[in-house]
Amino acid sequence: MQSQLKFVTESLDTVKKMCDHQKTSKKGFVAFSARTSKQLTSTAASIKVVFGHIVTNIGKAYNSATGIFTAPSDGVYVFAWTILTNPKKYFDSELVVNGIPKLYNAANALNGGGSYESSGCTGVMELKTGDKVWIRKVSSSGNFLRERWCSFSGWKLL
Numbered sequence: 001m002q003s004q005l006k007f008v009t010e011s012l013d014t015v016k017k018m019c020d021h022q023k024t025s026k027k028g029f030v031a032f033s034a035r036t037s038k039q040l041t042s043t044a045a046s047i048k049v050v051f052g053h054i055v056t057n058i059g060k061a062y063n064s065a066t067g068i069f070t071a072p073s074d075g076v077y078v079f080a081w082t083i084l085t086n087p088k089k090y091f092d093s094e095l096v097v098n099g100i101p102k103l104y105n106a107a108n109a110l111n112g113g114g115s116y117e118s119s120g121c122t123g124v125m126e127l128k129t130g131d132k133v134w135i136r137k138v139s140s141s142g143n144f145l146r147e148r149w150c151s152f153s154g155w156k157l158l
Helices: 002-025
Strands: 031-035 053-058 068-070 075-085 090-097 100-108 117-127 132-140 151-156
Touching: 075 090, 075 100, 075 132, 090 117, 100 117
Parallel strands: none
Antiparallel strands: 031 053, 031 151, 068 132, 075 117, 075 151, 090 100, 090 132
16 A cells, blocks of 8 residues: 555656646747738838738747847747749848848749749747847849738747
């Protein structure tokens, strides 16, 4: 009987530790995913792309009004974005960290007949608390960025 009681007590301690770990494992977790909420048609250079419809925003680090992700803590982050452009149009973009371009993406449907063009890019960045990350248009043509079909996501890896 005493061995059974010891087994049950040890099992309960293990379950309690697992529950405590699950409670704290989300602490500091950061992840967001957002998509465009309207079509972007400006031909001005170097404009920020605002992904205005939030799908997920754990940690509240992405601002859908400005299109800026602000790192809440030091760490390694993964970012990914996809762009869909209209037929016979193009859209070149870059991932910017604190004003400095880090990664590039090009969706070019100029020679694709009547088809849309989609492109994506994923990268890993080491960030410090307060670093700002966004997607910026480099160049484009006319009515180019499709509403609802473009996305920007990020999450803290370490």
